[in-house]
Amino acid sequence: xxxxxxxxxxxxxxxxxxxxxxxxxxxxxxxxxxxxxxxxxxxxxxxxxxxxxxxxxxxxxxxxxxxxxxxxxxxxxxxxxxxxxxxxxxxxxxxxxxxxxxxxxxxxxxxxxxxxxxxxxxxxxxxxxxxxxxx
Numbered sequence: 001x002x003x004x005x006x007x008x009x010x011x012x013x014x015x016x017x018x019x020x021x022x023x024x025x026x027x028x029x030x031x032x033x034x035x036x037x038x039x040x041x042x043x044x045x046x047x048x049x050x051x052x053x054x055x056x057x058x059x060x061x062x063x064x065x066x067x068x069x070x071x072x073x074x075x076x077x078x079x080x081x082x083x084x085x086x087x088x089x090x091x092x093x094x095x096x097x098x099x100x101x102x103x104x105x106x107x108x109x110x111x112x113x114x115x116x117x118x119x120x121x122x123x124x125x126x127x128x129x130x131x132x133x134x135x
Contacts, residue, residue, distance in 0.1 A: 011036025
């Protein structure tokens with residue numbers, strides 16, 4: 001049994017992207033990719049889904065849009081299936097757990113301008129659509 005590790009690394013777009021590394025039981029790297037876009041991406045947590053895919057959670061930092069929650073789903077071969085953005089201007093994501101229906105529950109915090117940081121939890125379905133959110 002191997003695993004998946006996530007973080008942040010320079011991407012092909014010139015901005016940092018979400019770094020996703022799959023490794024085998026022997027510790028050898030099986031795949032390493034950086035998912036990048038028009039904003040600076042950062043992966044913070046990963047959860048294995050029952051179908052062998054993984055759900056990665058983190059943030060996107062755009063100078064105009066602020067910091068928002070992000071999630072990516074990769075199939076068992078490591079191919080990007082979808083990526084979505086969640087939350088308001090100042091949102092942080094720190095954890096994810098896969099749910100039996102193929103979705104996930106993601107936790108973090110968000111902050112309105114001038115307000116205090118408050119806990120944030122939300123659920124997504126298997127396609128990444130927002131199911132519910134709570135503060």
